[in-house]
Amino acid sequence: xxxxxxxxxxxxxxxxxxxxxxxxxxxxxxxxxxxxxxxxxxxxxxxxxxxxxxxxxxxxxxxxxxxxxxxxxxxxxxxxxxxxxxxxxxxxxxxxxxxxxxxxxxxxxxxxxxxxxxxxxxxxxxxxxxxxxxxxxxxxxxxxxxxxxxxxxxxxxxxxxxxxxxxxxxxxxxxxxxxxxxxxxxxxxxxxxxxxxxxxxxxxxxxxxxxxxxxxxxxxxxxxxxxxxxxxxxxxxxxxxxxxxxxxxxxxxxxxxxxxxxxxxxxxxxxxxxxxxxxxxxxxxxxxxxxxxxxxxxxxxxxxxxxxxxxxxxxxxxxxxxxxxxxxxxxxxxxxxxxxxxxxxxxxxxxxxxxxxxxxxxxxxxxxxxxxxxxxxxxxxxxxxxxxxxxxxxxxxxxxxxxxxxxxxxxxx
Amino acid sequence: xxxxxxxxxxxxxxxxxxxxxxxxxxxxxxxxxxxxxxxxxxxxxxxxxxxxxxxxxxxxxxxxxxxxxxxxxxxxxxxxxxxxxxxxxxxxxxxxxxxxxxxxxxxxxxxxxxxxxxxxxxxxxxxxxxxxxxxxxxxxxxxxxxxxxxxxxxxxxxxxxxxxxxxxxxxxxxxxxxxxxxxxxxxxxxxxxxxxxxxxxxxxxxxxxxxxxxxxxxxxxxxxxxxxxxxxxxxxxxxxxxxxxxxxxxxxxxxxxxxxxxxxxxxxxxxxxxxxxxxxxxxxxxxxxxxxxxxxxxxxxxxxxxxxxxxxxxxxx
Numbered sequence: 001x002x003x004x005x006x007x008x009x010x011x012x013x014x015x016x017x018x019x020x021x022x023x024x025x026x027x028x029x030x031x032x033x034x035x036x037x038x039x040x041x042x043x044x045x046x047x048x049x050x051x052x053x054x055x056x057x058x059x060x061x062x063x064x065x066x067x068x069x070x071x072x073x074x075x076x077x078x079x080x081x082x083x084x085x086x087x088x089x090x091x092x093x094x095x096x097x098x099x100x101x102x103x104x105x106x107x108x109x110x111x112x113x114x115x116x117x118x119x120x121x122x123x124x125x126x127x128x129x130x131x132x133x134x135x136x137x138x139x140x141x142x143x144x145x146x147x148x149x150x151x152x153x154x155x156x157x158x159x160x161x162x163x164x165x166x167x168x169x170x171x172x173x174x175x176x177x178x179x180x181x182x183x184x185x186x187x188x189x190x191x192x193x194x195x196x197x198x199x200x201x202x203x204x205x206x207x208x209x210x211x212x213x214x215x216x217x218x219x220x221x222x223x224x225x226x227x228x229x230x231x232x233x234x235x236x237x238x239x240x241x242x243x244x245x246x247x248x249x250x251x252x253x254x255x256x257x258x259x260x261x262x263x264x265x266x267x268x269x270x271x272x273x274x275x276x277x278x279x280x281x282x283x284x285x286x287x288x289x290x291x292x293x294x295x296x297x298x299x300x301x302x303x304x305x306x307x308x309x310x311x312x313x314x315x316x317x318x319x320x321x322x323x324x325x326x327x328x329x330x331x332x333x334x335x336x337x338x339x340x341x342x343x344x345x346x347x348x349x350x351x352x353x354x355x356x357x358x359x360x361x362x363x364x365x366x367x368x369x370x371x372x373x374x375x376x377x378x379x380x381x382x383x384x385x386x387x388x389x390x391x392x393x394x395x396x397x398x399x400x401x402x403x404x405x406x407x408x409x410x411x412x413x
Numbered sequence: 414x415x416x417x418x419x420x421x422x423x424x425x426x427x428x429x430x431x432x433x434x435x436x437x438x439x440x441x442x443x444x445x446x447x448x449x450x451x452x453x454x455x456x457x458x459x460x461x462x463x464x465x466x467x468x469x470x471x472x473x474x475x476x477x478x479x480x481x482x483x484x485x486x487x488x489x490x491x492x493x494x495x496x497x498x499x500x501x502x503x504x505x506x507x508x509x510x511x512x513x514x515x516x517x518x519x520x521x522x523x524x525x526x527x528x529x530x531x532x533x534x535x536x537x538x539x540x541x542x543x544x545x546x547x548x549x550x551x552x553x554x555x556x557x558x559x560x561x562x563x564x565x566x567x568x569x570x571x572x573x574x575x576x577x578x579x580x581x582x583x584x585x586x587x588x589x590x591x592x593x594x595x596x597x598x599x600x601x602x603x604x605x606x607x608x609x610x611x612x613x614x615x616x617x618x619x620x621x622x623x624x625x626x627x628x629x630x631x632x633x634x635x636x637x638x639x640x641x642x643x644x645x646x647x648x649x650x651x652x653x654x655x656x657x658x659x660x661x662x663x664x665x666x667x668x669x670x671x672x673x674x675x676x677x678x679x680x681x682x683x684x685x686x687x688x689x690x691x692x693x694x695x696x697x698x699x700x701x702x703x704x705x706x707x708x709x710x711x712x713x714x715x716x717x718x719x720x721x722x723x724x725x726x727x728x729x730x
Contacts, residue, residue, distance in 0.1 A: 073695075242584075243559070243562075385675040392585070392674060
C-alpha cells in the first residue's frame, strides 16, 4: 500500500514535470479563415512546422473572419495568443500605435530570407520604420470577364479606356450589362474607385489621397469620378447593386446578364462554384486610362503578427521565419489559390489566374493595399459610402466630395 | 409584504420564548432589514450592469477614444460634431418614422384580435397562425423580407412584372428603404399587439356588454364606449412595448441593409453600433454620445410611462 502511494506521488511529480516542460514550448495561433481551402493551407503549414520542430506544441484556434475582427480587440489585451492573423497597412495601425503588436524588425534584419525576398511587400508591413508582421499570402485584383460572351460578340480584352468604353457599349447593345457588382457591404465599390484613381492619377496621387494629403474636391480626384460617370453612361453596372453582397453579384455574372467583374482573385473559386468553367472565365488587367502612367495594382496581403502580450515570443519568431520560407509559401498559396509574397517562392503554373496575377503584380510599379486598408477606418467607411451613393445618384457628386473633405479634415488632424 | 411575514413570526415566537438571550441589533431590526436583504442582489446587479454603464457612457462621450489607446478629453466635442453630422439627422428622422409608423401595430393588432375573438371550430389554430410571426426570430423575419423585396427573384418584383412595371429596388432606394424595413418589422409587432388584445378581450365584462346592448349600443358605438375603455390596460401595454420596440429597432436593420444604402436607413441605435463597434468604427466617444442622445429620447417616453403607471397604482389603492 505504501509503495503504491509512493509510485503515485512520483508519477504525479513526473507528469507535472513533463507538463511544465511542454508548457514552455506551447505556441498558440489564432487564425481567421475556417473556409476549406484556407484552413487546409494553414494547417499544412502548421504540420510542416511541427515536423521540423517536434519540441514545440502548437495549438490552433480558427475563427470566422468577421468574428476574428471583433475578437482580436479583446484577446490581444485579455488573453493574447502567441501569433494572430491580421492585415497590414492602416489596418494594423491601431494595434501598433497602442503597443499591442510586437516589433519584429530584428527578425526581418537577421533572417536572410525575410531580408532579401520580401522587398516588394516590406513597405506595407512597416510602420514607424519598423516591421510588425510577416505576410503569408496576397492576391491580385483586376477584371474577371466572361470569355464565352466576349467571343460570341466578337469582343477583345480592352487595353485602354476607349476600348473599355467601346466594349461596354457593345455589351449593352447586345443586352448584357457590362459590369456586375454588389455594394451592400460597400468595399466592392472601393475596388472600382481604387482602380479608376490609380489609372487616372497614378500611385503617388492615390497614396496622397488615402494619406489625407490631397482633398477629395481636388480637380484630379474629380476627374476620376468623371471617368467613373463615363463608364456608367456606357452601360455601367447592374441595377440593385446596393442590395447585393459580392457573392450575390456573381449570379448575374454566372447566368450571362453581366460580363465583367472588378474583383480580387479569391473570387475565382466562387465563380466555379456557380457553375462556370475555366474556359468561360478569364482575367485582364484594369485598362490604362491616362496614357503613359506607370501601372500600379491593388494587391492586399494577409499576414501573421505576434501580440506584445504573447507568452512564447521565441517560438513565435521561429514560426514566422519558418512560414516565410519559399517552399512553405509556395505550397500554402497553391492550396488557397493566391500568390506567395516571397519572390523566390514557386507559383502554381497550372492555374491561369495565378500565372496572370503573378505577371500583373510582379511587373507593377506600385502596390496599393486597398482603400479600406490604405485609408484610416473612419475615412474608409465614409469614402465607401460616398462611392456607393455616387453610383446610385451621380448628380450628387459635389455634395459627396464636400462631405468627404469635411470628414477628411477631422480624421487626419 | 409577503417576504417580511416569515421573519415577523419568527420574532414573535422568539419573544415569547422564556429565558431568551438579549436580542442583537439585527434581531431587533429584522422586520426593516429583511426586505432590503431580499432586494440586495437585484439592486446590486442592476446598479453594476445598468445604472453604472449609463453614467460610464456619459463619461466616455466626453472623450475621443478608440478603445485601445489613450482616451483624449474633448469636452462637448463629440456632441458638436453630432450636430454637424448629416448621418445623425438621417438617423433621427428615421427614428421618428419608426416611432410613428410602428404604432400602426396597435390598431392593426386590435382589429385582428376583434376579428379572431369568436367561437368557430379551429379558432385556436388560426390564432396560433396569426401569432406565429412573433415566435420566429427578428433575424429570420428580416431575411425573409429582404428576399420578398429582391427585385430579381422576390415576390414583390414578380407582382410588379405581372403588371408590366419595372420593379423598384426597395432596399436599394433611399426613399423606400426605411418604409420597407418598418413594414417588415410591423409583421411580428402586430402579432404581439394582437395577443395582448386577445387576453384583454377575455377580461371584458359580459355584464357591461349586455347592459350596453340593452341601452341600444351596437357596432362602432359598442366598441368605442364599452369595449375600448375596458381594454385600456392592454392598449397601454401595447403602446409601451411598441414605442420601446421602435426606439431600439436594430436587428432588422442590421440584417436587411446594415444601415445602407449609404447610411439612409440608419437609426440611432444602429448608428451608435456602427460608430462604436463595427468594423470601421471604434470611435467609443462618438458612439457614446449617440447613445446618450438616444437615452434622453427614451427617457422622455419611459418617464411618462412610469408616471402613468404610478398614477394608476395610486388610484388602485
